[in-house]
Amino acid sequence: MTPRTITRWLIGWAMATAVACVFVHRVFSLEIDEQHPRAVVESVWSAGALVVQAVTARAGDRDARIEAALAAHPEATLVYESIVAEAPVIRAPEVALAMSFVPGRDGIGASVAGRTAYVTPDELLSRQAYDKGVTLSGVQLTMGLDMPIALALLSERLGTTARDLLDRADVRRVRVVRTVPGAARPPAATPGALNDHEVRAATISAGRYLARGVDGEGRFRYLVDAPTNRTLGGYDWPRHAGATYFVAQIAALSHDTDVAYAALRAASYLRDHAIVSCGEVRCVGDGARVDVGSTALTVMAFVEVVRAQLDAGYALFVPPLTAFLRAQQRPDGEFMHEYDREANRPVDVQLLYYSGEAALALSRANSLLGDARDLEAATRALEHLAGPAWNFFGSRYYWGEEHWTCQAMDDLWDRAPNRRALDFCLGWEAYCRKLQYGPGDTPFDGDGAYGFGPLLTPRLTPAGSRTEAAIATLEAARRAGVGEAERRLLESQIRRSLALLLRQQFRPGPTHLFADAAAVEGALPGSEVDWQLRIDYAQHAGSAMVRWLEIGQ
Amino acid sequence: MNRTLPRSAALVLGTLDLVSGALVAFGVFVALPARWWPVDGAAAVLATLEVVSGLGLLLGARWSAPVARASAAVALALGLAAVSILAVTATWLSSVYGPVGRGGGIVLALVALLAIPYLVALPVAQLLWFRPGAMAGRAAPEGP
Numbered sequence: 231m232t233p234r235t236i237t238r239w240l241i242g243w244a245m246a247t248a249v250a251c252v253f254v255h256r257v258f259s260l261e262i263d264e265q266h267p268r269a270v271v272e273s274v275w276s277a278g279a280l281v282v283q284a285v286t287a288r289a290g291d292r293d294a295r296i297e298a299a300l301a302a303h304p305e306a307t308l309v310y311e312s313i314v315a316e317a318p319v320i321r322a323p324e325v326a327l328a329m330s331f332v333p334g335r336d337g338i339g340a341s342v343a344g345r346t347a348y349v350t351p352d353e354l355l356s357r358q359a360y361d362k363g364v365t366l367s368g369v370q371l372t373m374g375l376d377m378p379i380a381l382a383l384l385s386e387r388l389g390t391t392a393r394d395l396l397d398r399a400d401v402r403r404v405r406v407v408r409t410v411p412g413a414a415r416p417p418a419a420t421p422g423a424l425n426d427h428e429v430r431a432a433t434i435s436a437g438r439y440l441a442r443g444v445d446g447e448g449r450f451r452y453l454v455d456a457p458t459n460r461t462l463g464g465y466d467w468p469r470h471a472g473a474t475y476f477v478a479q480i481a482a483l484s485h486d487t488d489v490a491y492a493a494l495r496a497a498s499y500l501r502d503h504a505i506v507s508c509g510e511v512r513c514v515g516d517g518a519r520v521d522v523g524s525t526a527l528t529v530m531a532f533v534e535v536v537r538a539q540l541d542a543g544y545a546l547f548v549p550p551l552t553a554f555l556r557a558q559q560r561p562d563g564e565f566m567h568e569y570d571r572e573a574n575r576p577v578d579v580q581l582l583y584y585s586g587e588a589a590l591a592l593s594r595a596n597s598l599l600g601d602a603r604d605l606e607a608a609t610r611a612l613e614h615l616a617g618p619a620w621n622f623f624g625s626r627y628y629w630g631e632e633h634w635t636c637q638a639m640d641d642l643w644d645r646a647p648n649r650r651a652l653d654f655c656l657g658w659e660a661y662c663r664k665l666q667y668g669p670g671d672t673p674f675d676g677d678g679a680y681g682f683g684p685l686l687t688p689r690l691t692p693a694g695s696r697t698e699a700a701i702a703t704l705e706a707a708r709r710a711g712v713g714e715a716e717r718r719l720l721e722s723q724i725r726r727s728l729a730l731l732l733r734q735q736f737r738p739g740p741t742h743l744f745a746d747a748a749a750v751e752g753a754l755p756g757s758e759v760d761w762q763l764r765i766d767y768a769q770h771a772g773s774a775m776v777r778w779l780e781i782g783q
Numbered sequence: 784m785n786r787t788l789p790r791s792a793a794l795v796l797g798t799l800d801l802v803s804g805a806l807v808a809f810g811v812f813v814a815l816p817a818r819w820w821p822v823d824g825a826a827a828v829l830a831t832l833e834v835v836s837g838l839g840l841l842l843g844a845r846w847s848a849p850v851a852r853a854s855a856a857v858a859l860a861l862g863l864a865a866v867s868i869l870a871v872t873a874t875w876l877s878s879v880y881g882p883v884g885r886g887g888g889i890v891l892a893l894v895a896l897l898a899i900p901y902l903v904a905l906p907v908a909q910l911l912w913f914r915p916g917a918m919a920g921r922a923a924p925e926g927p
Contacts, residue, residue, distance in 0.1 A: 233911055240907070243867070247866070250867065250870075250871050250874075251870055251871055251874040254874045255877070255878045258879060259879075326875075329876075366817060673880050673881045684880045685876065
């Protein structure tokens with residue numbers, strides 16, 4: 231084979247690849263025409279359930295079944311989903327089929343034997359079918375449409391089987407634009423137009439959502455499926471304590487007695503059910519092994535209950551808990567994250583978040599009670615976290631989750647300022663800005679979220695937690711006299727994330743898809759399409775908003 | 784002993800083959816988060832061929848040149864297929880999801896840049912080096 235022959239082959243290969251790319255793009259991309267929808271799916275929803283559906287040529291076309299359903303269910307909502315574009319899908323492999331639908335934007339349509347049926351994004355959202363198709367267990371990611379659910383709905387509508395659909399039907403993705411006649415759409419929050427009144431209302435709404443979920447015993451509704459308003463399984467002490475901390479913050483901000491009593495019930499649940507002995511001191515947990523994070527967040531919750539003037543008595547429970555945190559600290563400032571209660575000894579393992587949580591808890595405890603040992607321990611922890619704990623070749627280019635570390639850095643600033651820790655947090659925030667989506671980076675409402683690539687629906691919890699830390703860093707930077715340019719970057723980053731959280735919060739959200747819209751009012755979803763509501767989603771976002779109000783931007 | 788290949792060239796090409804084989808094995812069996820037989824199978828075949836070819840060249844085995852040629856041909860075929868599939872997949876994803884964004888673009892460009900030197904450029908150079916005409920031209924003259 232001569233050089234000339236190889237060159238010709240390579241040129242041919244490059245041209246064939248280019249032609250294949252052009253062909254694929256022409257076949258699979260959408261040509262969206264909102265002015266001339268191909269069909270309109272009219273749906274009547276009542277209490278989160280689909281009552282009846284009809285396909286018409288134009289929005290507003292009358293259909294007898296729709297009229298009858300509206301007459302029978304006066305409280306029901308009529309929704310138009312206009313199909314503004316269609317494109318074919320790849321049927322195999324299964325992963326390609328599942329990835330052929332943009333979450334929250336695309337529905338699925340099929341034609342067989344002269345009949346056409348659609349399953350719209352509202353139906354798929356109602357069934358929580360997005361981002362459930364493919365699981366990459368190695369990186370703990372799920373993405374793509376849950377095809378068994380989508381095909382089951384579609385095949386039922388066409389009177390056939392899912393297998394038959396895949397074998398014989400013309401299956402397409404359909405891009406849908408939703409309109410609800412008569413519904414006034416509030417202006418979407420934007421970074422430039424954020425105002426304190428709106429942020430205050432949003433965080434109080436998030437706090438009230440959590441407070442409504444605290445039962446008589448003091449337990450939260452830990453995980454709620456928004457479409458059905460069902461409480462799902464699972465519970466977790468660190469998140470219970472974090473949510474208690476936030477509800478206490480909102481009690482102070484709103485002066486709402488219902489919220490205050492909810493905070494007290496949640497705190498008493500910790501006090502009465504979670505505090506156990508760890509050797510000579512007290513810790514939080516219920517198993518043979520307990521972790522530092524549960525105790526740290528419980529300290530923060532109790533300190534907040536006292537600061538909010540809900541019950542000063544909780545100050546008495548703080549010292550035995552901070553004694554546990556101090557006992558878990560190594561000479562180099564790092565914490566041993568677990569304690570074996572059967573063997574009565576610390577276990578020197580390190581888990582995500584806990585060291586930063588412990589540093590912040592010790593700092594907050596010192597602010598309240600003035601124990602110098604807590605301040606010394608928090609200062610040493612921060613020195614370690616911002617120094618040796620993250621110091622290796624490449625540590626400027628790759629970072630962990632430091633949102634608790636940076637809150638501890640700011641919290642300590644007045645008593646033990648640490649310029650190296652501030653620089654560490656400024657570096658981490660600069661890294662986060664690189665991962666922050668811009669307006670056109672994904673097909674989703676993602677401006678202000680953090681993530682990588684356009685395929686994953688942006689998660690909202692990192693936007694909340696990183697914003698808490700960014701506001702703390704901004705505040706410390708202001709006090710340290712960091713330059714205006716750096717602070718402007720931080721402020722822009724924060725504003726974009728806060729605006730995103732405000733846009734995505736259920737205030738009230740698509741109420742027609744919820745069995746009980748009032749029950750989930752104020753909640754923060756996991757993402758635009760993940761409507762399983764865990765308590766820490768509202769906590770991180772809400773605490774970020776509280777911090778924003780505190781620094782008075 | 785392979786008398787048609789200078790020792791220095793055999794050392795360089797053999798080492799490159801071993802490095803390529805190790806990179807392919809690491810990239811697929813360590814770096815990729817999931818197992819999928821078409822990719823795993825192709826990587827296993829290619830890595831084995833590269834290692835055998837590299838060892839043959841380093842040891843100066845008689846069979847090293849034809850094995851190196853076969854290894855380069857397989858690497859080139861798989862490399863061209865991989866780059867084409869990556870390009871078409873990226874096009875498909877951007878057709879479904881819109882522009883792949885800066886992050887996605889960087890990942891795809893990095894993957895292509897990592898694949899092209901080892902799976903396109905090196906095999907092309909080896910095929911040219913080991914083509915029969917070039918081998919004959921470099922062959923040392925036999926003594927009387």
